[in-house]
Amino acid sequence: MADDLKKGLEGVLVAESELSSIDGDVGRLVYRGYPIEALAEGASYEEVLYLLWHGHLPDERELSSFTEAMVAEREVDDAILETVRRLAEADEEPMAALRTATSMLSATEPEGDANAEDLDASLRKGRRITAKIPTVLAAFERYRQGDEPVDPNPELGLAANFLYMFTGTEPDEIAAETFDQALILHADHGLNASTFTSMVIASTMADVYSAITGGIGALSGPLHGGANQDVMEVLIEIDESDLDPHDWVEQATEEGRRIPGFGHRVYNVKDPRAHILQQRSEELAETGERKWYDITTTIERYLTEEKGLVEKGIAPNVDFYSGSVYYQLGIPIDMYTPIFAMSRAGGWIAHVLEYQDDNRLIRPRARYTGPEDQTFVPLEER
Structure with a gap:
């Protein structure tokens, strides 16, 4: 068991913390x-x-x-x-x-x-x-x-x-x-x-x-931060297209495009933070532009109700609504x-x-997969 490879340290306990706790099954x-x-x-x-x-x-x-x-x-x-x-x-x-x-x-x-x-x-x-x-x-x-x-x-x-x-x-x-x-x-x-x-x-x-x-x-890497930026770019693309949001996302999924803002390494249901930001997006829509809220909710309904992604453990995450919220704030x-x-x-x-x-130097190890028993050749003989 000690030699089991856990790529990305997924599921590996490395510390104890009193700061935050996540239950991905119930959101x-x-x-x-x-x-x-x-x-x-x-x-x-x-x-x-x-x-x-x-x-x-x-x-x-x-x-x-x-x-x-x-x-x-x-x-x-x-x-x-x-x-x-x-x-x-x-x-x-x-x-x-x-x-x-x-x-x-x-x-x-x-x-x-x-x-x-x-x-x-x-x-x-x-x-x-x-x-x-x-x-x-x-x-x-x-x-x-x-x-x-x-x-x-x-x-x-x-x-x-x-x-x-x-x-x-x-x-x-x-x-x-x-x-x-x-x-x-x-x-x-x-x-x-x-x-x-x-x-x-x-x-x-x-x-x-x-x-x-x-x-x-x-955080600067696209696999960690930046998903809300990707969401907003998709919303703008939809707004500038000739299709309504439902038809656009239907066509995009049929073409195999991934819709950003859905899915999370921890949550199997809708991110609780997405629920809160969705409410704030609706409130901002009441005093400003409503189209961004309408587009996001249309996408969510299509992917959750028609495509059934939630049943597959893929639901809106915090980035899905934070992108439009920031945009509504003029950021x-x-x-x-x-x-x-x-x-x-x-x-x-x-x-x-x-x-x-309660410090201990974090020092994991890697399994060596390189060559063995190499014979060194002096520079002048290579």
């Missing part, structure tokens, strides 16, 4: 015992960060102190913003720009390269990273639109402040609440590829900046994965701290 996700539905409905992203990092939901005093500390860390050094500007002008990919800027943040870290064994210092660093990533991403978008960055607004929560810095206009209540929920829904999700990458890096006792930069790198498609990273950074930090608290 259940919890953070530290709290159902995602309850957190999305009643908590803010800041409260969820506190829960993940400190183990309990904050009371009013704790939340106030925590929020003040986060707000105080939002500003980014001018030297880093100058690099972000150059990346934007060079037409760098947003995820690559975020990876570079996040790594640079360590240069202005007030606590320097404090030992990674000091978990309190790592938590403070993680708080700074989480507070600054929204500022970096908003500045990148502003620069590539030919505009100057908008300073953070200390009166706004993290979600609303990001939209404000991103667009230059304070968001309405529905937009702010929707984006806050989206951040909550993406904050953690077990040992996915990017979270595991962060943990592997942290297991060497590297600092939290290295771990989060590595997580961003892992460019290529910024979807960076926003995913902005949210998930909180979960990465929580896992890094949890793992380093």
